[in-house]
Amino acid sequence: MVERHQCKNGVRVVLEPIKSVRSVTIGIWVLTGSINENERNNGISHFLEHMFFKGTKTRSPQDIAEAFDSIGGQVNAFTSKEYTCFYARVLDTHKEYALEILSDMFFNSTFDEAEMEREKKVVSEEIKMYEDTPDDIVHDLLARASYGQHALGYPILGTDEHLQTFNPDTLHAYVHNNYKPENIVVSVAGNVPAAFINDIDNYFGSYQYEGERHIVEKPAFIADxxxxxxxxxxxxxxxxxxxxxxxxxxxxxxxxxxxxxxxxxxxxxxxxxxxxxxxxxxxxxxxxxxxxxxxxxxxxxxxxxxxxxxxxxxxxxxxxxxxxxxxxxxxxxxxxxxxxxxxxxxxxxxxxxxxxxxxxxxxxxxxxxxxxxxxxxxxxxxxxxxxxxxxxxxxxxxxxxxxxxx
The missing domain is CATH 3.30.830.10 (Metalloenzyme, LuxS/M16 peptidase-like)
Incomplete structure (x- = not known):
């Protein structure tokens, strides 16, 4: 049975207790992806996904990696056309610790400029790797052939040219415009009591990001x-x-x-x-x-x-x-x-x-x-x-x- 809860600020929580397992998976889902971008910042949703792992006010990138390794947990993230997800899978005994780290990454990432320049090199190599895989890149070409200049036709990775223009200010602005409470769902499944919703509410239930409402127009199928x-x-x-x-x-x-x-x-x-x-x-x-x-x-x-x-x-x-x-x-x-x-x-x-x-x-x-x-x-x-x-x-x-x- 899925438990649903809406925090006072609009963040939604869904929790499914599964008593037959010893693991818990926690995911933070944001209703923003490449469809929320424009021709100037295409790729910023994906780059942000990377930068949330690159240090907070109290944790270095290595601290974040070691925090999950030390409890035998797994942490990852991905970006799609319409949403971004950050998630961790841990033993049920470590669920509170995992939630604290994920929330620290979500709210306190510094987007340090030195870390950003290093990560640009990583993402640039990711783009090159993708370009070297024609059976992958042809699907991006099909999106452009299907939707033209509509954002649904943009590649999720963006381009190296766009990537080099990103700085801490552009990342913070994008977060405040798109990571608004009404765009957030925290989903939890595993050996976890329903009362865990209160812990999630404590971290996510009061923050406010103000930004312009982004309305995505229905794309025309152009058959190019x-x-x-x-x-x-x-x-x-x-x-x-x-x-x-x-x-x-x-x-x-x-x-x-x-x-x-x-x-x-x-x-x-x-x-x-x-x-x-x-x-x-x-x-x-x-x-x-x-x-x-x-x-x-x-x-x-x-x-x-x-x-x-x-x-x-x-x-x-x-x-x-x-x-x-x-x-x-x-x-x-x-x-x-x-x-x-x-x-x-x-x-x-x-x-x-x-x-x-x-x-x-x-x-x-x-x-x-x-x-x-x-x-x-x-x-x-x-x-x-x-x-x-x-x-x-x-x-x-x-x-x-x-x-x-x-």
Missing amino acids: RISRVKETEQAHLCLGYPGLAVDADNMYSLIIANNVLGGSMSSRLFQDVREKQGLAYSVFSYHSSFLNSGLLTIYAGTGKNQLSKLRTTVADTIASLAENGLTDKELKNSKEQLKGGMMLSMESTNSHMSRNAKNELLLNKHQTLDDMIAEIDAVTHESIKNVLAEVFSSEYSEALIAPDNQ
């Missing part, structure tokens, strides 16, 4: 084509179709349809592209949901001389699926795969913490596992065909990285 010439052994192709927002009623229909399209080894794309024709080693599809939009992505990598055949095969697979829908066997198997994956993922406190945080942050509601299984079971051939018609009736966007112009 972007290609980049790069010395690679393969041509890396991504296709994008407009998907569904995170709160869409027919979300499970699309998830099941995508699973059949390219979400597993038994999927149609995997069988048609790889197993039957040997056109690619890696081929898959996935759906990304955002607050007011979504994107269905198809990826495959192939030899440049096989690119035309790959395009035709993918197009034929999509056309067959959209026209005929799923077989009875595909619908049944996909439902069981989805339910099995959902249940297996819930065996860790980190998964519980993440699911509860996203539900609170993005949907402001919580479903039980039984509720979700009932929604999966309610998916029909008709609902699948309807969502396929909605997604594949539009023009698609395309991103390509290849060793020469294709």
Whole structure:
């Protein structure tokens, strides 16, 4: 049972006691990511994520690292298009200590200029590493091809040019504008009493950051084509179709349809592209949901001389699926795969913490596992065909990285 609490300043807390484990995972989620940036500060959300580990008023970067190592805990963070998360997983006996360190990082990070210059070098290398991975960077190109100049098309890492402009003042200003209490969810799952909410309230329940309200306009899907010439052994192709927002009623229909399209080894794309024709080693599809939009992505990598055949095969697979829908066997198997994956993922406190945080942050509601299984079971051939018609009736966007112009 998920306990929900709202602090007097607007910070929300969700806590799920799980008595069968000895661990606790604590996550601080902020409703800000690259979608809240502009052309001048793209990458600042991700850089901030790094800088929260680089020293507080009373702890050095090494102190923070040693604090978690000394209790056998794990601490990490990540940035997405729409949110940033800082989290720690520790033994239940160390939950108060972990909360104190996370709150110290959250409220008391100094953004020391010397540390900042060192960390810029680290993030610069991260950007270069990403650029050297064409099967990763092609997905960023697809976001730009799908959304153009809208912030949803920005890369999460930003660029080295933007990175070099950041200073302590720009970081503090971004925090005060975006890390406002109403944008914060603290999520806890594990062997922890409900009364732990009071400890969280003591740290997070009274602070105030004032800033301008950031309203993100719904992006238009522009179906552009972007290609980049790069010395690679393969041509890396991504296709994008407009998907569904995170709160869409027919979300499970699309998830099941995508699973059949390219979400597993038994999927149609995997069988048609790889197993039957040997056109690619890696081929898959996935759906990304955002607050007011979504994107269905198809990826495959192939030899440049096989690119035309790959395009035709993918197009034929999509056309067959959209026209005929799923077989009875595909619908049944996909439902069981989805339910099995959902249940297996819930065996860790980190998964519980993440699911509860996203539900609170993005949907402001919580479903039980039984509720979700009932929604999966309610998916029909008709609902699948309807969502396929909605997604594949539009023009698609395309991103390509290849060793020469294709």
